[in-house]
Amino acid sequence: MNWPAGLEQALPEWAxxxxxxxxxxxxxxxxxxxxxxxxxxxxxxxxxxxxxRMGPNRVGPRGLLQPFADVIKLLMKEVIxxxxxxxxxxxxxxxxxxxxxxxxxxxxxxxxxxVIADIDAALLYVLALTSMGVYGVIxxxxxxxxxxxLLGAMRSAAQIIAYEIAMGFALVGVLxxxxxxxxxxxxxxxxxGPLSWFWLPLFPLFIVxxxxxxxxTNRAPFDVAEGESEIVAGFHVEYSGVAFAVFFLAExxxxxxxxxxxxxxxxxxxxxxxxxxxxxxxxxxxxxxxRASGLHWLALKTAFFLFxxxxxxxxxxxxxxxxxxxxxxxxxxxxxxVWIFVEGVMVVLGxxxxxx
Amino acid sequence: MLNNYLPVLxxxxxxxxxxxxxxxxxxxxxxxxxxxxxxxxxxxxxxxFEDSRMKFDVRYYLVAILFIVFDLEIAFxxxxxxxxxxxxxxxxxxxxxxxxxxxxxFIYEWKKGALEWD
Numbered sequence: 001m002n003w004p005a006g007l008e009q010a011l012p013e014w015a016x017x018x019x020x021x022x023x024x025x026x027x028x029x030x031x032x033x034x035x036x037x038x039x040x041x042x043x044x045x046x047x048x049x050x051x052x053r054m055g056p057n058r059v060g061p062r063g064l065l066q067p068f069a070d071v072i073k074l075l076m077k078e079v080i081x082x083x084x085x086x087x088x089x090x091x092x093x094x095x096x097x098x099x100x101x102x103x104x105x106x107x108x109x110x111x112x113x114x115v116i117a118d119i120d121a122a123l124l125y126v127l128a129l130t131s132m133g134v135y136g137v138i139x140x141x142x143x144x145x146x147x148x149x150l151l152g153a154m155r156s157a158a159q160i161i162a163y164e165i166a167m168g169f170a171l172v173g174v175l176x177x178x179x180x181x182x183x184x185x186x187x188x189x190x191x192x193g194p195l196s197w198f199w200l201p202l203f204p205l206f207i208v209x210x211x212x213x214x215x216x217t218n219r220a221p222f223d224v225a226e227g228e229s230e231i232v233a234g235f236h237v238e239y240s241g242v243a244f245a246v247f248f249l250a251e252x253x254x255x256x257x258x259x260x261x262x263x264x265x266x267x268x269x270x271x272x273x274x275x276x277x278x279x280x281x282x283x284x285x286x287x288x289x290x291r292a293s294g295l296h297w298l299a300l301k302t303a304f305f306l307f308x309x310x311x312x313x314x315x316x317x318x319x320x321x322x323x324x325x326x327x328x329x330x331x332x333x334x335x336x337x338v339w340i341f342v343e344g345v346m347v348v349l350g351x352x353x354x355x356x
Numbered sequence: 357m358l359n360n361y362l363p364v365l366x367x368x369x370x371x372x373x374x375x376x377x378x379x380x381x382x383x384x385x386x387x388x389x390x391x392x393x394x395x396x397x398x399x400x401x402x403x404x405f406e407d408s409r410m411k412f413d414v415r416y417y418l419v420a421i422l423f424i425v426f427d428l429e430i431a432f433x434x435x436x437x438x439x440x441x442x443x444x445x446x447x448x449x450x451x452x453x454x455x456x457x458x459x460x461x462f463i464y465e466w467k468k469g470a471l472e473w474d
Contacts, residue, residue, distance in 0.1 A: 021363040024433035025370050033374075075381060076404070078388025083395040095375030106364045117363035123432065125364065126430045132428075146397040147408040158416050160422040168430035175437035177373075238397065242382025246375055322473035329471045333426070333462070337455065347440050 007268040010146045013065050024116050028105050036066035036252040043310050050314040077241035082144060085238065089143035094239070096248035097136025100129040101253035109184040111295040124172060126261065130167075130216070133254060134160045137225075137235050140247070144238040152234025155321060156218055156225030162328040163215040169336035170209035173202050174265045176343050187269035193276020195269040204339045208332045210305065213258035215324065216299060217251060219309055221316035222324055259305035263298060270298045418470050429458055 003016060011019070041056065041064065048055025054061035081090055107122035109115045119125065134157050141153020177198050180184035190197045199206045215222040218234075226234035236247045263269060274290045276281060284287055319327070397408065436443075436451050438441065443450075 017359070018362065021366050022370070025363065025367050029374060075385055076387075077382075078386045079379075079382045080388075080394060082397050084397055084406065087468060091379060094379065095372055098375040098378075099368065099371040102374065103364075103368045106367035116367065117360055119360045127430075127446065142409065144397070145408050147399065147410075150408050150410075150412075154412055154416050161427075162396045162419060165423060165426040165430065168427065169433075172433045172437045173436060176440055179438065179441065181434070183440060218421065241386045242378055245382070246378055249378075325471065325473045329422075330466070334453060337459065341452070341455065344440060344448050344451065348445050 001207065018221055019100070020353050025106075028110075028116065029102055030254065032102060032253060033249070036249055037071065039252050039256065039306060040070065040248075041067045042306070043313075046307065046310045047314045048245070050311075060199050071245070072185065074245040075242055077243040079243050080238070082238050083266075086143040086145065089139050090238075091243070093136050093140035093143055094243050095136075096139060097133055097197070097250040098246050098253065100132040101250045101257055104129040104257050105260075107183055109187050109269055110266065110298065112293050113184075115184050118182070118184065120180075122183045123175065123186075126183075127168060127171060130254075130257075131164060134164075136247075136250065140239070142237040142269075144235070148232050148237045149235050152225050152232075152237065156235055159222065159225065159321075159324055159328070160216055162325060163212040163332070166208050166328060166332035166336055167212045167216065169263070169333065169340060170205040170212070173205040173336070173340055173343055174198060176347055177202060178339070183269075185262055185273060187264055190268040191271055191275065191329040193271075193278055193341065194268070194273050195276060195278070197266065197271075199266040202266065202339070202343075204335050206262075208336055209266065210258075210262050210308070212328070212332060213262060214309060214312060215328065217254045217258055217309075219251075219255065220313035221319050223318060224324060255306060255309055256302065259309065260298065260302045262305050263301035267301045268297075269301075270294055272297050320336050413472075415473065422465065422470070425458075425461075429455075 008016065011087070044066070045055035045063070059065045059069045081087055104126050107115060107119060107125055138153050138157045139154075141151075141156075142147045144150070148334040158221065171255060174186065175181065178189045180189070194200075218225045226232075226236075236244055239247060271293045272291050272349045274287075275293065279291065284293055432454070433451070436447060440447055
């Protein structure tokens with residue numbers, strides 16, 4: 001980044017890099033929070049149209065200002081800390097659930113050659129942070145000292161850690177194909193159009209990863225943790241006002257994170273779907289711009305997966321808890337173990353797309 | 357080299373900061389009157405009879421233990437997956453034995469019914 005010359009001379013090197021990082025982080029966080037706001041609007045609209053309704057359409061043109069109205073309403077509401085709750089843990093739990101959902105973006109390759117923190121252990125960091133989310137859930141449930149909250153937290157935590165394993169195994173498959181823990185390197189390993197993206201050779205892992213992601217974020221059809229008819233709202237039943245809003249923000253930020261990670265790991269991140277030699281006839285034509293990689297492709301792919309989240313919610317009835325656990329332990333884990341082994345044999349024998 | 361990790365630390369601090377600031381705004385702006393009934397735990401209308409941190413189903417505990425085993429396995433698989441190109445057949449064989457031991461354990465707990473929720 002180019003700072004004004006005066007500033008560049010006045011400050012030492014480390015201060016400049018820190019400042020640069022802080023600006024980048026600020027922009028990413030702002031965009032994320034705005035995305036969450038419009039994702040809630042998008043969700044209500046999409047589900048509305050799927051159910052032959054209008055969705056929100058009163059606040060602003062076509063209801064576009066609805067998310068801001070919601071934010072202002074939630075900010076003005078009283079934050080209730082139940083008298084029987086553990087005050088400190090009760091307040092810290094929402095922070096613990098929002099922080100990992102945002103901080104994981106530090107290693108996300110946003111466009112060619114740009115990532116806020118270009119670290120080699122990126123995928124390990126992502127795995128660690130997505131595991132942190134469960135602390136927020138379980139602390140919220142325990143600190144609330146309410147039966148509904150505790151039951152919701154137990155269910156939710158067991159479900160999250162069960163699907164975390166399938167997710168981890170799917171990541172191992174991606175690592176073997178990509179040959180690096182750095183997300184940017186994984187994207188570059190997928191260069192060359194849709195046929196060289198990992199979704200095709202790793203198809204079972206791709207499906208397992210995305211479905212586990214839906215379960216991990218406690219979204220429908222895996223939302224037993226907040227099954228309205230049985231345990232009201234699950235672990236955040238005691239939260240009101242802005243404390244609830246932070247949990248809400250965390251849930252949606254996690255959805256965006258999972259969608260973006262699926263796009264980066266399996267659909268080539270910022271690479272263009274028209275990049276391969278298959279589409280070289282586009283060169284020199286008006287449509288040549290389609291072949292360029294960039295942030296817009298990552299955004300489009302992420303948006304597609306986010307739409308899938310909403311689509312699932314509008315389509316599928318809720319799973320029963322034993323069915324959820326069966327799917328996670330008895331279907332996904334065996335499938336991923338088998339596929340990792342198959343992939344390992346393919347890598348060693350030099351067959352398939354990994355013969356290098 | 358560790359320089360690359362500075363933005364990660366900064367991002368973590370900013371993320372925690374965003375959460376704390378939002379909560380702070382809520383506590384400052386949100387108004388309302390406290391009332392013992394309002395501050396009681398959400399239940400059917402009665403006062404809660406006992407502390408809600410009650411005994412819970414042992415299967416949650418089982419799931420947590422199984423999670424530790426499998427998550428450790430994943431932690432072992434990560435470096436193996438990266439270096440599979442170099443360690444070749446020997447590496448594959450070693451990991452196959454390791455996975456086999458775990459799969460045997462997995463089948464055992466499956467047959468024992470540790471994964472059943474009914």
